[in-house]
Amino acid sequence: MNRYVYILSLFICWAAVFSSTVYADEFIVAQNNKTFKKDGKKIESITIKKGDTIRFKNEDPFFHNIFSLSDLKTFDLGSFPKGQSKTVVFDKAGTVEVECAIHPEMYMEVTIE
């Protein structure tokens, strides 16, 4: 009996790891001409799933500093130059406001389902 419980626990752990790694997507959001862009188009919002990652990639010839002070997810990626990128995993459902500290007109909302 104990052996079955042990195998079942292993299976649950494996399923949990599998679901959070294999099915989590990564979205690339570029900082381009002082806007947030996805697939070359300006965006002000994006909807992703819990556990997904956004890779913030700087394509401008100057520094950006992406951050969020939202209660759901607070982060400060620091300043990074053209060509560099940094990632954030959004692990809770809700809405997160993302801005650039240097260029405050850069703003987008991330909805996590």
Add this chain to the structure above:
Amino acid sequence: MKLTTIARDVTYTCLFFMSTLMITNASVAATDINKYLRPAEIPQPSNNLITESRIELGKMLFFDPRLSGSNWISCATCHNPALGWSDGLPTAIGHGQKVLGRSTPTILNTAYQPLQFWDGRARSLEKQALGPIESAGEMAQSIGKSEGKLQSLIDELSALKGYRDAFEKAYPGEGITKKTIAKAIASFERTIVSTDSPFDLWIKGEKHAMNDAALRGFKVFEGKGNCVKCHNGFNFTDNGFHNIGLKDASDAGRYAIRKVKILIGAFKTPTLRDVALTAPYMHNGAYKTLEEVVDHYDRGGVTKENLSPNITKLNLTAREKSDLVEFLKSLTGAPNPITYPVLPTE
């Protein structure tokens, strides 16, 4: 014969590639210059479109000292049109002759700025307009409610037929309120825009509008000087916030509004339009001349803590520095003449 044909083909191919390269370079240069062209229209919010009566009312309010608690300080006291819409002081002087912590920013071209104040705490000119009036250190005026002997601004203005009529004409049926006072002042401020400077005439094709030193300075500005990283576009600002490494780092700046590390000591990039008229420079008036400003950036700032990554030691030569100053001076146009309004007394 065969060799001649090959030579001819090679020549034509080379010519083709050279012409392609020339066209590409020319279009890149044209694109780069276009970013400095004046936008077709002055930005204005749909709920407060600029009209003659709104400008007229806003101008009266802007020049009226009764907007302050002392009835002695108007918006124009600090934003003086004769001093580049600033005050010529290192930092402003407010109510009761109190010396304030930051310099008076020019209101020139604020219409093109998405955020107002040195720390960007107001998202529109309408939101900015009432701040200094109500600030205890600046104009110390109660706007909405009379308190004891201190008559509120709305009561003061409402007592004057001249203002009652001007508000009704500008904002029919809306009355004299905080909102209409702010909207009128913002409307007037949107009309304070830069005129064509030698640089503008040059980018429009007047080859001799800028002198040689200024032209060399433009190259330094865009190249070795790295100025364009923050001072770019028509208004020569990225509308962003940077810590530029001034000696006095005591003011938290934008960090008070957004608690992000890079914003400690960061302030809004000011316009460079009419910059020759707006000395002293920086948010605390640290430098008296443009030469001192250029020296500051040449040494990569003074205080290195939390310094913007855009600021690095430049190693400019003496000539490059003087050329850069000449270029900065070429961004100043002949100011539009301004006539003072006659203010209502009854």
